[in-house]
Amino acid sequence: MGAGMQRRPGDSAQNVWFLGSSQLILSVIPAFCSPETLQLCEADWHARRFTKGELDLGGGRTANFVSCSMATLGDPAYVSDQWHPTPGLVEYMDTIDGDAQVIVSMLRGNEFVLNSLVDTPPRWDFSYGQRQADPSRVFVQQVDIAAHVDDVLGGLFATLAVIRQRFPQAAVYHVAPPPPVEHGSPHLEPAKLRADGMGEIVDLVESYGVRPFPVRQKIYDAMYERLAAKLPQVGVEFLFAPAACLTSEGATRSDFATDCLHGNDLYGRAIVRDFEERHLSAPV
Amino acid sequence: MHPYDDLADHNFWRRGVGDRLWTDIDFVPTVPFTLSRADRIGTGGSCFAQHIAPALAPLGLTYYVTEQAPSILSPERIADLQYGVFSARYGNIYTVRQLRQLLEFAFGEAPDIAPVSLDSGRWFDLLRPSIQTGGFATPEELQADRASHLHRVRELFLGADCFVFTLGLTEAWYQASSGVVFPACPGTRAGTYDPAEHKFVKFRHHEVVSDLQWCVDFVEGVNPDMRWIFTVSPVALAATATRDNVLVATSVSKAVLRAGVEDVCLANEHCAYFPSYEICSSPASFGQFLDSDLRNISPRGVQLAMRVFGESFGGLPRGEPASAAPEMAGADLDPDVSAALRRAVDAACDEAFNDPIFR
Numbered sequence: 001m002g003a004g005m006q007r008r009p010g011d012s013a014q015n016v017w018f019l020g021s022s023q024l025i026l027s028v029i030p031a032f033c034s035p036e037t038l039q040l041c042e043a044d045w046h047a048r049r050f051t052k053g054e055l056d057l058g059g060g061r062t063a064n065f066v067s068c069s070m071a072t073l074g075d076p077a078y079v080s081d082q083w084h085p086t087p088g089l090v091e092y093m094d095t096i097d098g099d100a101q102v103i104v105s106m107l108r109g110n111e112f113v114l115n116s117l118v119d120t121p122p123r124w125d126f127s128y129g130q131r132q133a134d135p136s137r138v139f140v141q142q143v144d145i146a147a148h149v150d151d152v153l154g155g156l157f158a159t160l161a162v163i164r165q166r167f168p169q170a171a172v173y174h175v176a177p178p179p180p181v182e183h184g185s186p187h188l189e190p191a192k193l194r195a196d197g198m199g200e201i202v203d204l205v206e207s208y209g210v211r212p213f214p215v216r217q218k219i220y221d222a223m224y225e226r227l228a229a230k231l232p233q234v235g236v237e238f239l240f241a242p243a244a245c246l247t248s249e250g251a252t253r254s255d256f257a258t259d260c261l262h263g264n265d266l267y268g269r270a271i272v273r274d275f276e277e278r279h280l281s282a283p284v
Numbered sequence: 285m286h287p288y289d290d291l292a293d294h295n296f297w298r299r300g301v302g303d304r305l306w307t308d309i310d311f312v313p314t315v316p317f318t319l320s321r322a323d324r325i326g327t328g329g330s331c332f333a334q335h336i337a338p339a340l341a342p343l344g345l346t347y348y349v350t351e352q353a354p355s356i357l358s359p360e361r362i363a364d365l366q367y368g369v370f371s372a373r374y375g376n377i378y379t380v381r382q383l384r385q386l387l388e389f390a391f392g393e394a395p396d397i398a399p400v401s402l403d404s405g406r407w408f409d410l411l412r413p414s415i416q417t418g419g420f421a422t423p424e425e426l427q428a429d430r431a432s433h434l435h436r437v438r439e440l441f442l443g444a445d446c447f448v449f450t451l452g453l454t455e456a457w458y459q460a461s462s463g464v465v466f467p468a469c470p471g472t473r474a475g476t477y478d479p480a481e482h483k484f485v486k487f488r489h490h491e492v493v494s495d496l497q498w499c500v501d502f503v504e505g506v507n508p509d510m511r512w513i514f515t516v517s518p519v520a521l522a523a524t525a526t527r528d529n530v531l532v533a534t535s536v537s538k539a540v541l542r543a544g545v546e547d548v549c550l551a552n553e554h555c556a557y558f559p560s561y562e563i564c565s566s567p568a569s570f571g572q573f574l575d576s577d578l579r580n581i582s583p584r585g586v587q588l589a590m591r592v593f594g595e596s597f598g599g600l601p602r603g604e605p606a607s608a609a610p611e612m613a614g615a616d617l618d619p620d621v622s623a624a625l626r627r628a629v630d631a632a633c634d635e636a637f638n639d640p641i642f643r
Binding site: 115120122124125127132135136137141142143145148 | 432
């Protein structure tokens with residue numbers, strides 16, 4: 001069943017499922033669930049348990065969610081022309097009703113920031129579209145960027161392929177993590193990074209600095225535009241963050257971010273509303 | 285009394301060379317400067333220069349690389365793109381003119397007008413054909429890579445404490461319309477040979493001296509503390525575009541380069557010569573360091589040259605002196621016959637009488 005399907009009044013709430021880990025927990029859950037549910041999700045995340053619940057989208061509409069810690073899922077393997085999920089991923093998918101009609105993945109997302117934030121030497125850059133590489137940085141060719149992207153996102157691609165394979169009747173979407181926060185964002189201050197539990201990154205940031213925003217943005221675009229082009233091969237549609245969450249330069253607005261990795265409740269609300277408007281048509 | 289009375293053993297062929305094992309010869313009795321771990325040492329030059337970089341760390345010296353591989357590249361890709369072979373990804377620099385050209389491009393003394401070639405849909409930098417064997421996908425990527433590379437070259441010569449340059453050739457090909465000198469004749473490694481555009485040059489001694497002195501002067505202007513170590517590659521020419529036999533052409537090439545380096549080192553206190561050429565290919569070594577093709581230097585020869593480099597510039601302790609009998613690899617001469625041969629040669633050479641042992 002493809003995108004743009006309609007939900008009729010009285011349709012089961014089990015039809016729409018949001019999946020994710022920290023991206024889901026820090027943005028969508030606080031926007032559409034009670035504080036108690038948020039606390040439960042956070043506690044279960046630390047304990048590596050799945051949390052299954054319901055999102056109150058307002059106007060009598062609901063959706064389901066299953067949150068997890070990514071460490072429990074692992075990476076599927078591609079053997080003998082087939083995807084083979086890990087036991088953790090199978091267990092996770094078992095929490096989703098078999099008749100799910102729409103699955104929205106917000107799984108992973110850290111791969112971007114982990115690969116782009118710290119400006120470790122040698123400082124490199126690449127050209128992307130009209131955006132030219134800075135000659136003061138070591139030049140990386142497109143073919144190498146593509147190879148790197150495929151390596152970094154291979155696990156996510158495999159996970160989405162497995163989900164699609166498991167739920168052949170569902171429309172499956174994946175939502176990109178938030179674009180990089182802008183240069184000078186308070187979320188990049190060392191004190192904020194420490195408060196957000198990113199002590200290891202802080203040490204690196206203090207040693208090497210934050211990679212310039214133009215380079216982080218190119219890395220983000222290269223990663224997710226490539227993924228967006230590949231996912232239709234396995235029947236998954238890719239969704240970028242709505243414009244309301246972004247600055248004029250395409251960065252995540254600091255007031256829409258929880259930290260340098262995650263959107264906040266405003267971001268989560270914008271994601272879901274945008275998804276509803278574009279992919280879940282109101283009944284006639 | 286005369287000036288030869290008080291000279292050291294190394295000043296005399298008999299005591300300094302003939303009576304010694306080759307590995308015990310004091311090839312570099314004095315140097316104008318030494319190197320320490322704190323010195324950032326850059327390398328460049330012909331094929332033989334590729335041996336110097338990996339030898340520096342074991343000698344306790346610091347190899348200075350300004351064009352380092354980004355962490356996102358695989359080890360295979362890093363090797364394919366020749367990161368780390370030299371201090372920056374310039375590939376082999378065979379002639380002094382090429383070195384001068386590189387500096388001119390890197391510091392904006394001349395516009396970077398690198399000839400490029402399109403072959404089977406791939407773009408090749410004809411000034412660096414070996415650093416990207418498969419070519420670039422687009423001319424824009426080629427130019428972006430060059431711009432980044434030249435930035436690294438500038439950084440190299442601004443920051444190095446010493447640069448070890450291995451001179452390889454006097455023969456080269458250049459682009460007639462621009463004067464740009466190629467590391468390899470177009471059509472051999474990359475590109476297509478065009479007889480109307482690609483011309484042959486054999487640099488003369490005065491040109492080698494002029495270009496080398498220009499390089500020394502220019503770098504002194506931007507990095508006054510940088511020292512130079514020059515060495516002449518002991519590897520013979522693979523081919524000559526002259527009418528000479530390649531062995532004869534090799535002799536000329538090495539003689540011109542050796543003499544050119546000598547002139548520059550005599551004129552510049554911060555320039556030193558390292559005799560890898562003599563260590564590996566002197567006739568007195570009986571070719572023991574030649575590889576099976578009689579052209580390349582064997583690993584044993586490279587090892588000896590680098591050991592002497594370490595002893596000379598890096599403070600490596602010298603080995604214990606071996607016996608006085610000359611070592612001839614693969615030979616087992618009767619001592620009486622070798623002594624008779626030596627007397628016969630000495631009898632024809634007045635210079636031998638500078639050795640007090642003959643008075």
